[in-house]
Amino acid sequence: MTTVERTQVFLLPDLGEGLSEAEIVEWRVAVGDVVTVDQSVVEVETAKAVVDVPCPYAGRVVTLHGAAGEVRPVGQPLITIAPLDGGDEPAGHATYREEERAGSGNVLIGYGTGHGNATRRRRRPRLVLAPEPTDAPPAGVPSPAGVPSPAGVPSSTGGTGAVAGGASGGATGSGDPVRSPSALVISPIVRRLARERGVDLGSVRGSGPGGVIRRADVEAVLTVPAARLAAVPDPHVAPAPTGDGDVIVPLTGVRKAIADKLSRSRREIPEVTIWVDVDATGLLETRAAINAATPDAPVSILALLARICLSGLRRFPQLNARVDTEGQRIVQSAGVHLGIAAQTDRGLLVPVLRDAQRLTTAELAAELAATTAAARAGSLPPARLTGGTFTLNNYGVFGVDGSTPIINHPEAALLGIGRIVDKPWVVDGQLAVRKVTQLSLTFDHRVCDGGVAGGFLRHVADCVERPALLIAAV
Template identity: 55%
Template sequence: MAEVKEFTLPDLGEGLTEAEVVRWLVEVGEVVAVDQPVVEVETAKAMVEVPCPYGGVVTARYGAEGEELAVGAPLLTVAVGADASAPAGAEGSGSGGADGGVADADGAGVAEDGGAGETSGAVLVGYGTGAPPARRRRVRPTPAAAAAAAGQVNGVASGHGRHAVTPEAPVRAEAAEPAPGPVPVISPLVRRLARQNGVELRTLTGSGPDGLILRADVERAIGAAAAPAASAEPGAAAPAADAGEVRIPLRGLRGVVADKMSRSRREIPEATCWVDVDATGLLAARRAMNAAGGPDAPKISLLALLARICTAALARYPELNARVDTDAREIVRLERVHIGFAAQTDRGLVVPVVRDAHARSAESLSEELGRLTGAARDGSLTPGELTGSTFTLNNYGVFGVDGSTPIINHPEAAMLGVGRIVPKPWVHEGELAVRQVTQLSLTFDHRVCDGGVAGGFLRYVADCVEQPAVLLRGV
């Protein structure tokens, strides 16, 4: 007899209390293995595939795509046991074969290893059992088996004030096949925006690289659809001032960023100082380092050199590698340097973190920065890779701007901003010359230090940019 077990949204860590369903990876009526990912959710920190700790037949799903679920809310129910995973009449046609598999209605085997009847303590992918999940298969249960599963799952679901996504019988004969051909969309935010506004992505021509559909493409389609709809109504009055507006809820990542910035402005008495710097020497040093490594060696990025300079500056001015405990009214200085760097993605602004940056070489920093940047772009950063920074480096020069007064990444004490590097007239060795000039800005928490410390930190960074050999003084 099959036992119907309920799987709830697990605690995804980092204090997160809710997640948004982005994409279901299984259908009702599908056989799942232990630890097989069943749903992709978006938390305020990252995209996460959630594995199911049960093996059996999916009998119901809870939460539509785009819906937010609280931790502990039901995700799906699974009919566990041989009666649920093997159709009636399958005995003698493979259920007791030498491979120990359970045959489905088509005679194909479903391995018992990781199959029905097993559970694990997995919360996230890679936790719990380490065996690879069995290949997903659909089953076509007999009416009797479907009725039995339906009766049990209705008994489970009735205890919750929530309806399953699928109103039909929990075990479905076949799932609808997806439309053929891939859609050139990477960002879950773009998909959700299109879904919420009824935009068919397959009808759009992307303006991004290789036809990639961007958020701006979806917003244009929404605006284009709104205008004719308003004018087509009989007797319609002149459009209101807000006609065609798009409202985007401040939730998920954007909501967390908004709350964090508001808290930073509310709690931190910040001040900013800045200086123009001749970066010609730093660019020359980078070229020399990459040339010395040979054509096949990994290239050292400019951001990595700036991060290396920051770790050296923080060693001299540890007051800025700190945070303020407002409850205890204490300044907490931190021994380890975890550098965050601002990265703009389709999901919004994220700050990946390079752990123990103070112990890394320029080459190691460059490698880790590259890895985290790639993960930020494809949305695969884990919550642990987005938290715990002690100092943030913000290269806003990539947006073509010279200066900024950035908001401190709460609860840190400082952030270094770097503007674009452009050729400008500059007095070099007593003569006017064209040099590569940038602007550095330091926004700092005035509670942890005074202007003398902040100015000393920024001047040291500027000296290292102008003359990278300054770094050798501390070696």
């Protein structure tokens, strides 16, 4: 059996709920490199997160299917691995062969080793020659020089290899001379983004391998005032009238996922918001006392509020639920999978702490800090961004007092916390300055009535004002 016959092709694995494709951000390996079982080989971006994808096979890299910036459908080839010959095998490599034959259990945490549907239609990478601008590029926008095509990318003649540039007398299928392209674009997302935003790809300098234009390159050009960008007309789309300097933001990637989810929530869930002002002075004093006693493991206000919410959900489990519209039933979750709204550079994400009711207050604090940091860094796998049963939203960090947030579908409730500020407050009949915040609860009126929602919010408020009640509620 030849080496070619023994190669193993790793297909892009299932990346989670509703995610059918991913864009290649960066390859971690190159052709000829030796990889081990579960070694990360590529970083991809989905509509939910940036993910490192480990390969379940060990051997030498033969082919990388796709270049940076290309979108790959789930179930299509990602990387081809050939086994190492005996003399080629590094020390200790044989220990991976048994794992390889048995199959890795860690292809992508949360998604198993399934390769998806191999019959899914393949999106072929294509080299797009953007029309050359008739005028000079807009001021401040770099003009690229001709660059060679990455290996394996189809050229304008239909083959692969370097793009014809500087060669005279070349011909296309129509007999016209081949010109050096003014732009190298592989990803359909990049082409669509450029078209929707009116960006002339001929005026964009690509930062990808071989000068390939990536989404970040197009977005960088968008910092130039819109009036200075050359429009790329799309004959299938009627032009929309816009004023000078208008900025058009397409709903793509994370922004589109957020829009779809919030729109669905507002369409399906009959939500109600109730709120109450509370004296948080005692909560701040409790936090200070805890952190003074355990300076190596400090707790945050958010961690204490999470602990209070868990206590409230134990008393009012109706809010730790979702509505199954197809089955015409309400499903109350056995565990509290606590979502934490986190603002990131890629948009609003809600990472989930699974079975949060099993964590101590110190463990909650540590998990919250690590999870929100990973969400902002874009390193959370998609599995950590789905499956929540109740969400905690600290919008007070933005300097606002209150909000009527939209429920994170398909959950049934969300607690919001405003900023904590000094306000006049009556204590034992006397006016005093206290640390006051506003708590708001948005709930799905299908899962409970106002009595349950009010009881939960009042329990949370009482625990904020008198944290000792938490001990009594355990």
